[in-house]
Amino acid sequence: xxxxQLHKSPLFLKIIFVIxxxxxxxxxxxxFKHITVLKKSSAYVSNSYEVxxxxxxxxxxxxxxxxxxxxxxxxxxxxxxxxYHNSGALIKKSYxxxxxxxxxxxxxxxxxxxxxxxxxxRLNYLSxxxxxIEQKNYKIKTLDSNFVTGQKAMDSIRYRIQSMIITQKILxxxxxxxxxxxxxxxPLLIYLTLIITLILITIAFVKMNRDLILLKNTxxxxxxxxxxxxxxxxxxxxxxxxxxxxxxxxxxxxxxYRLLGCEPQSFxxxxxxxxxxxxxxxxxxxxxxxxxxxxxxxxIPITYRIIRKxxxxxxxxxxxxIVSFSSDKKTFIxxxxxxxxxINDRITTEERNRELESNNKELSAFNxxxxxxxxxxxxxxxxxxxxxxxxxxxNLSSSGQQYISSIQKSTNRMRVLIEDLLQFSRTNKMEKxxxxxxxxxxLENAKQELAQIIEDKKAKIENxxxxxxxVIPFQMQQLxxxxxxxxxxxxxxxxxPIIKIDYSKVxxxxxxxxxxxxxxYHRIIIKDNGIGFDQEYAKNIFVLFNRLHNKNxxxxxxxxxxxxxxxxxxxxxxxxxxxxxxxxxxFIIYLPAE
Amino acid sequence: MTTDYINIxxxxxxxxxxxxxxxxxxxxxxxxKVTTFNDGVELMDYLNDEDSVLPNVLFLxxxxxxxxxxxxxxxxxxxxxxNDIAIAIYSTSSSEEHIEETFINGANIYIKKPNDFENLKKxxxxxxxxxxxxxxxxxxxxNFLMRM
Numbered sequence: 001x002x003x004x005q006l007h008k009s010p011l012f013l014k015i016i017f018v019i020x021x022x023x024x025x026x027x028x029x030x031x032f033k034h035i036t037v038l039k040k041s042s043a044y045v046s047n048s049y050e051v052x053x054x055x056x057x058x059x060x061x062x063x064x065x066x067x068x069x070x071x072x073x074x075x076x077x078x079x080x081x082x083x084y085h086n087s088g089a090l091i092k093k094s095y096x097x098x099x100x101x102x103x104x105x106x107x108x109x110x111x112x113x114x115x116x117x118x119x120x121x122r123l124n125y126l127s128x129x130x131x132x133i134e135q136k137n138y139k140i141k142t143l144d145s146n147f148v149t150g151q152k153a154m155d156s157i158r159y160r161i162q163s164m165i166i167t168q169k170i171l172x173x174x175x176x177x178x179x180x181x182x183x184x185x186x187p188l189l190i191y192l193t194l195i196i197t198l199i200l201i202t203i204a205f206v207k208m209n210r211d212l213i214l215l216k217n218t219x220x221x222x223x224x225x226x227x228x229x230x231x232x233x234x235x236x237x238x239x240x241x242x243x244x245x246x247x248x249x250x251x252x253x254x255x256x257y258r259l260l261g262c263e264p265q266s267f268x269x270x271x272x273x274x275x276x277x278x279x280x281x282x283x284x285x286x287x288x289x290x291x292x293x294x295x296x297x298x299x300i301p302i303t304y305r306i307i308r309k310x311x312x313x314x315x316x317x318x319x320x321x322i323v324s325f326s327s328d329k330k331t332f333i334x335x336x337x338x339x340x341x342x343i344n345d346r347i348t349t350e351e352r353n354r355e356l357e358s359n360n361k362e363l364s365a366f367n368x369x370x371x372x373x374x375x376x377x378x379x380x381x382x383x384x385x386x387x388x389x390x391x392x393x394x395n396l397s398s399s400g401q402q403y404i405s406s407i408q409k410s411t412n413r414m415r416v417l418i419e420d421l422l423q424f425s426r427t428n429k430m431e432k433x434x435x436x437x438x439x440x441x442x443l444e445n446a447k448q449e450l451a452q453i454i455e456d457k458k459a460k461i462e463n464x465x466x467x468x469x470x471v472i473p474f475q476m477q478q479l480x481x482x483x484x485x486x487x488x489x490x491x492x493x494x495x496x497p498i499i500k501i502d503y504s505k506v507x508x509x510x511x512x513x514x515x516x517x518x519x520x521y522h523r524i525i526i527k528d529n530g531i532g533f534d535q536e537y538a539k540n541i542f543v544l545f546n547r548l549h550n551k552n553x554x555x556x557x558x559x560x561x562x563x564x565x566x567x568x569x570x571x572x573x574x575x576x577x578x579x580x581x582x583x584x585x586x587f588i589i590y591l592p593a594e
Numbered sequence: 595m596t597t598d599y600i601n602i603x604x605x606x607x608x609x610x611x612x613x614x615x616x617x618x619x620x621x622x623x624x625x626x627k628v629t630t631f632n633d634g635v636e637l638m639d640y641l642n643d644e645d646s647v648l649p650n651v652l653f654l655x656x657x658x659x660x661x662x663x664x665x666x667x668x669x670x671x672x673x674x675x676x677n678d679i680a681i682a683i684y685s686t687s688s689s690e691e692h693i694e695e696t697f698i699n700g701a702n703i704y705i706k707k708p709n710d711f712e713n714l715k716k717x718x719x720x721x722x723x724x725x726x727x728x729x730x731x732x733x734x735x736x737n738f739l740m741r742m
Contacts, residue, residue: 376686380610382709390711415709426690 016204023197027190034186041179048172051101051108055161058094061087062122062157069126073133084126091119107167115160118153125150230254236337241269243293243332245322250274259316259338261308279305279313289318293332297322303339314340367425374418382411420559424544427475427566437473439466439524443501446480453488463501467522469591475567482560483587487528489554492582500527505593513576513588520593521573527586533579541577599625600722603649605637605666606630606684607658611707615653618715624722634661638669641676648676651722653684654701656692664695671700680726688739697738702726704739 065087071080095116102108129146132138230253233239239256243249250271254264260277267273271290278286282304289302299320305313320334385408393401443466447454454461461484469476484499491497502525508514514521533541533548540546542565545558561577564587568575571591579585604615612630619628629649631637637654638661640646652670656663663683670676681701685692688706696704703721708714717740 376608379686379707379709383614383711383714386710386712422689 012207013204016200016207020197020200020204023193023200027193027197030186030189034183037179037182041175044175045172047101048168051098051168052165054094054098054101055164058091058098058119059158059161061090061094062119062154065091065123065126066154069129073129081130084130088123091123095119102168105167105171108164108171111160111164111167115157115164118156118160122150122153122157125153234258238335238337240333240335241320243334245297245330245332256336259314259336260306261310261312277306277308279307281305293320297332299332299334314338315343363425367422375415378411378415378418382408382415385411417557417559420557420563423478424559424563424566427478427563427570432472432475432570434470435473436468436470437476438468439471439476439503442473442477443480445477446484449481450485450488453485457488457491457497459488459491459497459499461499461501464503466501466503466524467505469522471571471591472567475570479564479567479589482564483526486560486587487526487530487585489556490533490549490585491528491530495529498529501525502527506590511590514574514590521590522593524589524591525586526589527584529584532581532583532585533577534581535579538577538579542575599627600651601647601649602626602628602651602653602722603637603640604628604630604653604655604684605632605634605658605663606653606655607633608655611655614711614714615718618711618718622715622719624719626722633658634663634666637661637666641670642673649679651680651682651726653682653705656683656685656687656696664699667696667699667701680724682721693739701738702733706739 064083068080068083068087072078072084095112099109099112102112125146129143129150132143132146229240233253233255237259239259240253241256242251250269252265252269252274257264257266275283275286286302286304289300293299299318301317301319303315303317306316307313315338317337317339318334319337320332322330323333324330385404389404389408393404396404440463443463447461453459487499488497504523506521506523508517508519508521511521511523537548541548542561543558544562546562547556547558549556565575568589568591573589573591575590576588577585578588602619604612606612606615616628616630619626629640631640637652641648654663654666663685667681667683670679670681677700680703683692683696683701683704684707685705686707688704693704703724705717705721708717721740
């Protein structure tokens with residue numbers, strides 16, 4: 001997610017930049033245009049005022065000419081005529097100036113022409129007046145009418161000028177109205193575009209800020225990842241290297257140097273430098289592997305030895321692969337792991353395995369000796385004694401007869417011991433094939449096996465229905481034989497031996513002897529009413545050669561129950577014993593149901 | 595065989611066992627002719643000899659020098675001339691491996707050497723008087739090991 005956002009943002013920022021620049025250009029254009037308009041209109045205003053002033057001046061010139069003439073007419077003093085003489089040029093000048101200033105307005109031009117006509121008329125009358133006065137015999141009447149028409153022309157001039165001033169004012173007003181109407185929208189337009197620009201810039205800022213935070217977070221995460229990687233390299237005893245496929249430049253991580261027994265970055269990372277550390281016997285295969293990288297872009301995992309700076313030989317294992325990052329850049333990354341301890345462990349394990357194997361072989365050889373060689377002399381002793389008894393018993397003295405029966409007892413016991421011991425070691429060694437077996441059948445077989453003792457002791461064996469289980473059949477049968485045999489052996493002489501065999505399926509946490517789990521177990525209890533035992537010894541009775549009774553009281557080798565424990569353990573089950581002295585004992589077997 | 599006595603052979607490297615064996619037959623009131631061999635090689639030489647009289651029952655000890663009982667058994671069963679001889683394995687061991695191996699390879703009965711002379715006599719008389727044809731047809735792993 002973060003990556004994608006970072007990838008997209010440059011385009012977004014570019015678009016905002018282009019839009020902002022366009023808007024600023026637009027605003028600039030509009031402002032320029034409006035300032036030009038403003039300048040024009042102010043020029044126009046001053047122009048208008050100048051027109052008005054010139055018109056007033058024109059009027060005053062005419063008035064001056066008129067006043068001057070009047071003065072002359074009254075005084076006949078020629079000096080009063082000077083303004084009248086001057087006025088011609090002044091009027092012409094003013095008129096020209098106005099004509100220039102109003103060149104743009106057709107109305108004013110036509111007004112001006114009319115004004116000119118009236119001015120010329122007025123000046124005509126003025127010069128006519130002068131002419132009449134200079135004639136000695138002028139008629140007063142003519143002069144009077146001349147005065148009146150001149151006065152009328154003067155009124156027309158005043159009227160014209162006034163109307164021209166008004167026209168000019170109207171023109172000015174219209175211009176100002178136009179100007180105002182354009183200027184009215186301008187601030188709003190500029191304001192709006194400015195706001196849009198501001199919004200865009202703000203968006204861009206927010207976006208950039210967010211990208212920056214994202215970038216910072218990414219950099220933080222990366223920094224942490226780099227540190228974590230460094231630490232894990234140290235803890236995990238591995239280093240890493242990189243190979244740029246285009247430039248064929250190597251770089252090694254700090255721990256890669258440490259693995260070689262060097263200070264981090266203490267020499268330049270290159271294959272030549274690295275090869276110096278490799279054990280001469282392994283150098284060729286490493287070179288081959290490196291060559292493969294440049295040819296096939298593949299690195300086959302390789303194990304080799306190096307000689308560290310301090311001279312210690314270590315086993316390294318290298319693995320590598322191509323990674324492509326950002327668009328199409330590719331680099332080769334690899335890890336080097338120091339597997340010396342693993343290899344040493346493996347060697348030790350192999351050695352131990354060999355030892356164990358040879359031990360096992362010795363054990364089975366011992367088994368064979370026990371089963372065959374040891375039994376053979378014993379059997380012969382027994383046979384010879386049996387022959388001695390049958391042939392020469394009567395010839396022996398009574399003490400000799402006593403000795404013979406003692407020898408018989410001892411050899412008998414020895415045979416039982418050897419046989420039990422054999423059975424015990426076989427429980428270990430024999431192949432353990434689990435089969436679905438009906439335990440009822442196994443119990444029947446066990447009873448048959450013990451038929452003689454059961455009959456001798458007049459024992460009763462009662463059992464609930466037993467299940468069909470996946471067990472090692474002959475071992476399970478042996479278990480039943482041993483446990484029932486045990487109960488028969490330690491039966492009480494005061495009462496008929498009753499052995500009850502009970503089966504039920506239970507859940508572990510409901511049984512006090514089992515761990516608190518929800519696993520299901522098959523529980524088989526073998527309960528007798530024999531001599532029992534002190535609960536204190538409950539655990540000891542399963543220990544090999546451990547006996548609770550003197551061998552003169554009860555025959556036994558102390559192997560039978562040890563075999564039972566071993567068999568139950570072979571089935572991943574548990575066996576427990578509970579006893580009450582002179583009441584009886586319970587043997588409880590739990591076999592896992594799943 | 596049309597002879598009026600039962601021809602019996604025993605291959606056992608143990609001198610005492612050979613003695614018990616012959617003594618037992620001497621005391622038994624059965625008309626038998628007992629021949630003993632010290633090892634498997636001697637036995638096979640005898641059996642392969644054209645002039646030899648083949649035994650009705652052959653007792654084979656397993657643990658013998660030069661050629662052991664199982665090797666003899668394999669050789670006999672491979673040989674068409676010999677594979678009709680009833681073979682009783684006669685061994686100190688009663689290990690499952692031995693019983694299994696000899697049963698698979700075609701022995702007829704497995705006897706664990708008894709530790710009582712009277713027992714020995716009983717077993718031998720029983721084995722010698724077995725109707726082998728009948729016994730072999732009903733042979734299985736359960737009745738292969740001779741129990742007294």
